[in-house]
Amino acid sequence: MGACSSKSSTPKEGSPQGIAGELLLHALEELPQQDFKRFRDTLAHGDHGGRRCIPWGRLETADRTDTKNLMLRFYGKDAVLDVAVAVLEQIHLCDAAARLREGREKGGKSQAAPGFGCPEGETCLGKGAERQRDEEQREHEIMQANSSVTIGDLFKPSPDGWTPRVVVLLGAAGIGKTMAAKKIMLDWASDKVFVEFDYVFYIHCRDGNLLTSEASVADLISRCCPGSSPPLTEMLKSPEKLLFVIDGFDELRFSFDQPQSDLCSQPWEKRPVEITLSSLFRKTVLHECSLLVTTRPAALQKLGKCLECERCVEILGFSEAEREEYFHKFFENAKQAAAALQFVRGNETLFTMCLVPIVCWITCTIMKQQFSRKSSLAQSTKTTTGIYIRYLSMLSSSLSSELKQDMPVVLRRLCCLAADGVWKQKVLFEEEEVQRYTLDQREVLPLLLNEHIFQKDIDCVSTYSFIHLSFQEFFAALFYLLEDEGETQTLPAGPTRDVNKLLENYGNSRNYFMLTVRFLFGLLNEEQRNALEKETGCKISPKITQELLMWLQKSQKTALAVLTQETTLIRELEVCHCLYEIQDERFVTTALDHFTGVYLRGVNLNRFDQIVLSFSIKNFPRLESLNLGHSQGQKHHELQDEAPARVSARPGSPTARLSRRLGCCNLTEKGCGALATALCANPSVTELHLGDNELGDRGVRRLCESLRDGACRVQTLR
Numbered sequence: 001m002g003a004c005s006s007k008s009s010t011p012k013e014g015s016p017q018g019i020a021g022e023l024l025l026h027a028l029e030e031l032p033q034q035d036f037k038r039f040r041d042t043l044a045h046g047d048h049g050g051r052r053c054i055p056w057g058r059l060e061t062a063d064r065t066d067t068k069n070l071m072l073r074f075y076g077k078d079a080v081l082d083v084a085v086a087v088l089e090q091i092h093l094c095d096a097a098a099r100l101r102e103g104r105e106k107g108g109k110s111q112a113a114p115g116f117g118c119p120e121g122e123t124c125l126g127k128g129a130e131r132q133r134d135e136e137q138r139e140h141e142i143m144q145a146n147s148s149v150t151i152g153d154l155f156k157p158s159p160d161g162w163t164p165r166v167v168v169l170l171g172a173a174g175i176g177k178t179m180a181a182k183k184i185m186l187d188w189a190s191d192k193v194f195v196e197f198d199y200v201f202y203i204h205c206r207d208g209n210l211l212t213s214e215a216s217v218a219d220l221i222s223r224c225c226p227g228s229s230p231p232l233t234e235m236l237k238s239p240e241k242l243l244f245v246i247d248g249f250d251e252l253r254f255s256f257d258q259p260q261s262d263l264c265s266q267p268w269e270k271r272p273v274e275i276t277l278s279s280l281f282r283k284t285v286l287h288e289c290s291l292l293v294t295t296r297p298a299a300l301q302k303l304g305k306c307l308e309c310e311r312c313v314e315i316l317g318f319s320e321a322e323r324e325e326y327f328h329k330f331f332e333n334a335k336q337a338a339a340a341l342q343f344v345r346g347n348e349t350l351f352t353m354c355l356v357p358i359v360c361w362i363t364c365t366i367m368k369q370q371f372s373r374k375s376s377l378a379q380s381t382k383t384t385t386g387i388y389i390r391y392l393s394m395l396s397s398s399l400s401s402e403l404k405q406d407m408p409v410v411l412r413r414l415c416c417l418a419a420d421g422v423w424k425q426k427v428l429f430e431e432e433e434v435q436r437y438t439l440d441q442r443e444v445l446p447l448l449l450n451e452h453i454f455q456k457d458i459d460c461v462s463t464y465s466f467i468h469l470s471f472q473e474f475f476a477a478l479f480y481l482l483e484d485e486g487e488t489q490t491l492p493a494g495p496t497r498d499v500n501k502l503l504e505n506y507g508n509s510r511n512y513f514m515l516t517v518r519f520l521f522g523l524l525n526e527e528q529r530n531a532l533e534k535e536t537g538c539k540i541s542p543k544i545t546q547e548l549l550m551w552l553q554k555s556q557k558t559a560l561a562v563l564t565q566e567t568t569l570i571r572e573l574e575v576c577h578c579l580y581e582i583q584d585e586r587f588v589t590t591a592l593d594h595f596t597g598v599y600l601r602g603v604n605l606n607r608f609d610q611i612v613l614s615f616s617i618k619n620f621p622r623l624e625s626l627n628l629g630h631s632q633g634q635k636h637h638e639l640q641d642e643a644p645a646r647v648s649a650r651p652g653s654p655t656a657r658l659s660r661r662l663g664c665c666n667l668t669e670k671g672c673g674a675l676a677t678a679l680c681a682n683p684s685v686t687e688l689h690l691g692d693n694e695l696g697d698r699g700v701r702r703l704c705e706s707l708r709d710g711a712c713r714v715q716t717l718r
């Protein structure tokens with residue numbers, strides 16, 4: 001658990017951090033109590049030249065030593081004194097600022113002693129430290145997610161008594177974030193959770209995108225209380241009793257890069273919605289209120305720029321028992337539920353995929369129809385794309401023959417609408433927009449669209465969305481594969497069909513494109529393509545295959561992978577998800593031939609992720625390293641039992657130097673058996689880092705014995 005304690009220890013005497021820390025502590029101790037309070041307040045709410053503010057929740061009760069330690073932890077030894085000097089100047093304590101600056105200059109000279117601190121200008125070392133901090137922070141977050149948390153615990157104080165005010169609920173597409181947010185509202189309303197809050201407001205970000213006129217925080221609150229005039233003055237009197245549930249941060253179109261000086265400070269101030277939300281996130285208004293924000297992981301980086309996440313909890317999806325419970329509730333009929341479960345359990349991958357509730361829902365919906373009609377869920381379905389295609393087939397089979405005839409045209413138009421929406425980060429479409437695509441709602445409503453009544457400014461308008469955002473992303477992907485039969489020329493100008501444009505933008509706005517790109521890979525699978533063509537009557541062309549392949553290979557230079565001096569490592573599990581969806585071993589092997597390893601430290605691997613990762617490992621021609629240090633989640637059965645064997649069994653690998661780092665990845669003593677067998681068969685393994693695993697002395701002995709005659713070094717950390 002070493003990495004989880006990201007709390008820095010007290011700086012050691014004589015260390016560079018110690019000097020910065022000592023100077024800072026000295027400066028803080030010189031401040032009278034009132035000034036020290038102003039210092040903390042500015043630290044939490046001031047402008048630190050783009051640097052993060054320390055959340056007030058942490059500073060509120062901090063004494064001088066705590067404040068020094070928090071500042072060192074947040075800004076590091078190199079920047080901490082800059083921040084302190086700037087804060088002192090902001091609160092007009094210019095003498096104190098000058099003394100601190102002078103002390104730093106003197107201290108700086110003494111640091112020039114050999115072997116003490118880093119020479120000036122060595123920015124690469126600095127950057128390394130920054131990366132390291134990010135990584136540790138992520139590992140810390142993941143750790144938090146793993147200690148199982150219930151809704152009622154989200155705002156509970158941590159063991160050291162500190163209560164978070166900003167909690168982020170993180171989860172993949174369709175994992176149940178909106179469901180959880182709505183459940184929170186219901187549970188709070190019936191006094192089951194969060195009794196400490198007098199008012200809880202639910203803001204769905206997709207609605208925020210539609211607001212065109214200016215709005216104050218008070219207006220946003222009023223919108224959450226429809227039909228009545230809420231007691232706003234009373235509500236705003238005690239901000240610490242307010243909780244805002246901000247659902248679907250990833251769906252917000254706003255950039256949130258306004259300077260601090262543009263933000264509002266009063267809840268009655270009417271400003272563009274973007275500014276108002278930003279002010280709420282950055283706590284320049286109602287800074288004592290609490291926020292619960294849900295988001296897909298891809299938007300975490302953007303979120304981190306506009307708010308200080310104080311606690312991050314990941315929704316992991318349904319456990320096996322919960323999947324069973326879901327089936328029973330869905331079917332109501334015990335016999336049908338048991339039969340459906342038996343079928344789905346017969347396809348282990350499908351059952352695993354059902355850990356994502358939306359997949360569970362689609363599966364059950366298809367199965368339910370299967371009981372009344374011909375079977376439509378193939379036993380072989382094992383990709384997310386496959387499930388969505390089966391759903392579409394099911395809908396198509398339920399259409400009247402007249403509607404079915406129009407299906408290719410309707411589908412092509414619908415795909416244009418979906419793609420246009422994905423590019424414009426639009427989830428809700430107004431009636432005229434849908435009509436502009438010459439889509440008659442009666443045709444498409446049963447297919448995918450949900451109708452919502454939305455209060456836009458003073459009017460009520462009908463808006464439509466795909467039955468779930470992930471369906472919009474599925475249809476947006478299909479847009480790039482459908483052969484244009486000419487009729488789309490009459491539609492509003494949408495995005496180009498050039499997939500390269502989408503891929504180029506993936507790096508910048510990945511959270512909007514990630515699932516769409518994953519579906520693109522899935523739709524290239526020949527079997528899936530054929531099934532879709534047969535069911536819908538549309539022509540689907542695999543002409544983008546080469547583009548996707550080249551993009552993956554080129555992605556050595558993108559955020560998907562990291563190119564070190566000698567090796568190119570896959571750094572994002574998303575690459576493996578894309579490759580898994582295509583289920584084409586030749587494609588996967590060719591794509592992976594450009595990489596030499598996988599580096600996924602601090603990733604939360606669920607069982608499906610493990611299946612996905614294992615698929616890539618199995619088809620990895622030049623795998624030299626697999627680093628899963630600090631990866632957490634359910635035990636890595638798949639990787640323990642299969643991946644090592646698969647790696648060693650690959651022809652052509654004997655000359656490869658294989659180094660495996662499995663530190664802290666939940667490798668158990670049992671897993672050592674499989675690992676040992678694999679290692680025996682693979683004399684090319686030269687290094688094995690096992691870090692802080694649970695394998696016990698027997699496990700280590702077993703491994704060492706296996707490796708006695710080889711050149712492999714085993715490193716453990718316990």
Ligand SMILES: Nc1ncnc2c1ncn2[C@@H]1O[C@H](COP(=O)(O)OP(=O)(O)OP(=O)(O)O)[C@@H](O)[C@H]1O
Nearest residue numbers: 172173174175176177178179296357358361469470
């Ligand atoms: N706890 C649950 N119990 C039953 N069904 C659930 C649960 N959570 C989610 N679902 C089902 O899964 C669907 C998707 O859930 P939800 O919309 O909450 O996901 P999400 O994480 O918000 O997805 P996205 O990031 O794509 O917006 C829901 O419409 C519902 O059918």
